[in-house]
Amino acid sequence: MTPPPARRRRTDPDRAPARSLLRRGAVRRSQMITTYGVGSLIAVDHESFVVSGLDGADTHWSEDESPRIHERRLARLLDVQYFRLPPASDETSKDGVRVRRFPVMHFCPECDELRRHRDFNPPPGRSVCGTCEVDLVPSRFVIACEGGHLDEFPYWHWVHRAAGTGSPTAGQCGGTLSLRTSGRSSSLRSVVVSCSCGVPEVSMEGSFRRNALKDLGLRCRGTRPWLGTSVPAEPCGHAPRTLQRGSSAVWQPVLKSALSIPPWSDGRADPLAEYWEELRKLNGRHEVEMCLKFLFKGESPVPVDEVMALLEAEREEDPEGEEAPTFDHRYRALRHKEYERLRAGNDERARSRDEQFVCETPLGDPAELHPLGITGPMLVKKLREVRALKAFTRLGDADASTEGREAALSTSELAWLPAMEVRGEGVFLRLDEDRLQEWERSTRVAARAERLRTAHERLMRQRATDPASVPPSPAGPRMVLLHTLAHVLVNEWSLDAGYPAGALRERLYADDTMAGILLYTATSDSAGSLGGLVAQGEPGRLALTIRAAVRRAEWCSADPLCVESDASGIGGTNLAACHACVMLPETSCEHNNMLLDRALLVGTPEDPRIGYFADVLS
Incomplete structure (x- = not known):
């Protein structure tokens, strides 16, 4: 850097x-x-x-x-040309x-002065006090708001708050701020700020209260230091909150991802990355052919027939029945197309040497999975996923189903976004639709899922810029079931097959027409492409894994508190789920360890029949 x-x-x-x-x-x-x-x-x-x-x-x-890297389906979703x-x-x-x-605020541990970095007169290229020649310490505290803005902690206002916040001489008392630690404890009460103008010294105790800065009459100034000092501040009406500089609440990424699936997965369409919007506006093969000749000053690197097939494949992902589809509609359409491709696989004879998606039916008998309510296993022997940084949020975890309060990565519109590509392997499986629908009809099952949905929508409304436009929560019986099943399988493979839990990742396909899970290697190191995960997807071995995972989920070291919990997790968005049973590293989970309920897998002591796998346990 x-x-x-x-x-x-x-x-x-x-x-x-x-x-x-x-x-x-x-x-x-x-x-x-x-x-x-x-x-x-x-x-x-x-x-x-x-x-x-x-x-x-x-x-x-x-x-x-x-x-540059290319993934047309994701680029179209995020309205960029490439990554x-x-x-x-x-x-x-x-x-x-x-x-x-x-x-910018630093303090010197030798003389205890608290001031801007440049006011210490450090030598060029060094961060030391020009007088004491000891390393300066950056302020431990910053302030941020839910609009994504970031600013310095207002030390002057904090120490002078007894004199009134409306003073016209704010920051101009002529004194020098000092910060020291009393050493009596490690709490904020021992961190003391003072000013040489004579006001009484105060501790940092209470500075982390939600309304601490609002009570001082301070509002967010809308500053965005990552964009430079010359960028004007944005209007902002949020109240800022104090955070520790290293807190995870200071920055959370908003990531969007897509799998490379045919016909985009062989890389042949990459030379056309910057021209798709123009090509989509053309009518008929003749216009496309003439446009290609003009763009490439002669023969196109991609044959016209292939371009027409790619345009048709792109139109198939347009959300049906939506005149002005939202981001959420377009993202669901992208997932639907991936689900169709994972179910169908791809024919080995139709694959080129550069194909980045290889999905095959296992050699074993899938009937071994039918007693478990599992069907359609597929071995994804080769896959490529592109993950792009769309934006970021502050003071809250990025939620896959909301778009509000996202901070921009630049001041101007960009034709690209930063992204990473992951190549690995995975196992895809589906739930038996007939058995799933019968299980979903249970009123007790629906009641548990409704509790999660209500809590999740309440949380999304709290975090959204416009609470009235918050999309419905994806929480439903099948989604919570699939999500929890994915977690217990990852935990089982981490114990039985030697995969670190952080090296595996889930991708859920859950709505009225989908009920599938893709578990795949989430890293590009040696754990991602050795074939070990694909071997776990053979029906015989997969059946043993599911049985063992479900039986392991039947008991948690935190029971009975865990299984009898009325609400757990962020905002009550989990029920029977904790770090001792089904939670994963957050890099492996699509929903930040929310919308989990172990009871929908194995039931509860009072009502074991609400578990989808109750027959397996009995």
């Missing part, structure tokens, strides 16, 4: 910097999507930075270190992911 150049340094934006910028540490490429993406805070040694926005990244990200991998730079690289110093 590299900080932005100083303002006085001017370079030609069309070429690389004249000299290498200062380096401030390194992170893995995948972390630039999931952990340290645009707008996040990152600690490097004793310094703290915010990852800069994507404005200008097209020019200072090298094409060799940050190549780019975050740069993988080395010691000879002139640039990388840029960062900016944040928070």
